[in-house]
Amino acid sequence: MKKIEAIIRPEKFPLLRKKLGDTGINGLTVTEAAGCGLQEGQTGVFRGNKYEINLFPKIKVEMVVTDDKVDPIITVIQAVCSNGNVGDGKIFIIPVENAIRIRTGESGLEAISS
Numbered sequence: 001m002k003k004i005e006a007i008i009r010p011e012k013f014p015l016l017r018k019k020l021g022d023t024g025i026n027g028l029t030v031t032e033a034a035g036c037g038l039q040e041g042q043t044g045v046f047r048g049n050k051y052e053i054n055l056f057p058k059i060k061v062e063m064v065v066t067d068d069k070v071d072p073i074i075t076v077i078q079a080v081c082s083n084g085n086v087g088d089g090k091i092f093i094i095p096v097e098n099a100i101r102i103r104t105g106e107s108g109l110e111a112i113s114s
Helices: 010-022 067-081
Strands: 002-008 029-035 042-046 049-053 056-065 089-095
Touching: 002 010, 002 067, 010 056, 010 067, 056 067, 067 089
Parallel strands: none
Antiparallel strands: 002 056, 002 089, 029 056, 042 049
16 A cells, blocks of 8 residues: 655646546545745735745645555646646655554555545
8 A cells, every 4th residue: 555645736636636536536635735845935015015935835635545556646646737837746655554444443455445
């Protein structure tokens, strides 16, 4: 099993959610986030005062899947979320030792299957 974490632009999430659903991925954890990377900061003005904007809004999408689903999911994420610009995001793939469904006590692959 693998955990896939994708940090993406917020406006890309609705289409990503639909495309992941089309590939059979329905279990997601979604978190609002803010981050910085290679994007340069911007200067904003509020009531005549200048301030630096260093953190940009992002969405963190997490899912735990079987090993055979990793490559198709990565392909979907890249196809939907890439503009070819700095700030498109990152994908992290992390090994998962075990998963346990709290309701039933199922563990391993049974815990992550629908």
